[in-house]
Amino acid sequence: MISTDALHDPARTRVAVIGAGHLGEAVLGGLLRAGLPAQDVAVSALPGERAQALADRYGVRAGTDNAAAADGADIALVAVPPSVVPAAAAEIGPALPEGAVAVSLAAAVPLARFEEALGPGRPAARAMTNTAAAVGRAMTALVGGIHLDGAARARVGGLFSRIGSIAWVGEEAMDAVTAVAGSGPGFLYHLAAAMADAAVDQGLPPGEARAAVAQTLYGAASLLREADRGPAELAAEVATPGGTTREALDRLDARGVPEAVAEAVAAAAERSRRLAEGAGHI
Template sequence: MIAIIGAGKMGEALLAGLLGTGHGPGDVLVTEPREEHAAELRGRYGVRTVPAAEAAGADALILAVKPQDMVDLLDELNPNLGTGTLVISVAAGITTAVLEKHLGDGVPVVRAMPNTPALVGKGMTAVTGGRAADPAHLERAEELLRAVGEVEVVAERHMDTVTAISGSGPAYFYFIAETMVEAGVAMGMPRATAQRLVRQTISGASAMLGESGEHPVELREAVTSPGGTTAAAVRELERHGVRTAFTDAIEAARDRSRALSEG
């Protein structure tokens, strides 16, 4: 039995993903304190909604609540956990040490960092295990989280960098897309046309990056003819220090993630 506690956007995305990858409604329990939303989930997915104390007896427990609500939830779950229950947290900044402190020694915990493309089944999730999580626990966590995209196992010391690269990463691409659209509009192009051009260009470039197996440098150079339009554009980006700005931005996101994790 799998239980999901918290059915906000990420929790519901995980629920839909699990039900779409071979799990039946009878395999998943959901804890959702808002009764109106709980009723919607029952009607939409056919799952059973239960209190957190009952959900705690599941074989695998996915915690998808807000970080500020996590400690209270952990303390509530502690006396009700089933023997050997695997606890997976997708709350940003909650370390395995925090999970273990409130759930007790010997509880296998996995910390996960998904990103928002999980909402459309295209997420990137990094996972790391606590002291009691063995390879089988990590494999189980990977299996469950692949319902919403790809999964990578990392050392916990890299989780703040994961947050900066893939957790915050979609926002960087949306920022670029926004800038490209506005540039097209400023040059007189209809907004709808600019949006379609940018959307498909980014989607196509992403597909090439994923499917070609080539390094990003090789793909960029293939577009950049000597003395051509792309070369002129890249020269301006380098002149304005865009590469350095992106590196600094990712480092700032990592540092902020580290500060939040440390409380």
């Protein structure tokens, strides 16, 4: 169990990460990077070798027992696959202290199903975040459960604010959020890989191509976040008539890239809805 000093210090938040796969580890790493003490974090993961690797890498307490990781936590982040969420919730619910909040990071599992599995009266929330949490740049959408009071809501929001930006939304918006904020990084990485490969084809060495693409996308994303203009306006500023960017964008439009992106987002959202329908009956 995490130290009793932490137990009585309201300024500290003890966190359990239940099921530290790719997303769980990204959140774990981001929270530690943001200053959460390793001594206040417990992790569960399978197999045992994975748990040991996380303990060695981050200096946190790690094991294979979900209930043991949740014991003494103020916030338990459930980052297991959607099909495993109800079982994991049932394991940690009785182990969490009174007033502790359980947060599901899984796509598609309805909050009501999560709350049911945790047990009566447990404060709970859903979070849709992404692996940019590892560098403190995640976009996290949050949904509060029926037992989540103002203080608990602030505690959950404060935790996720350490790893990026947050927005509280209605659960009806989570399929769209999943498609954009959850799956969106995959879109960008897919684009980045294609850009880097194309740059190599044009004569740039692979290492330099990757570095150029990464910095270009990072800079563009930073400007998009900070500018008072929308993405269409920013694109127009770069795509001067008769120039190289206009030529490139015309080729993308001719290939139906905007329509393909729209289809991709719609497909991801629809997949999230279908998974939610199934998860409601797990």
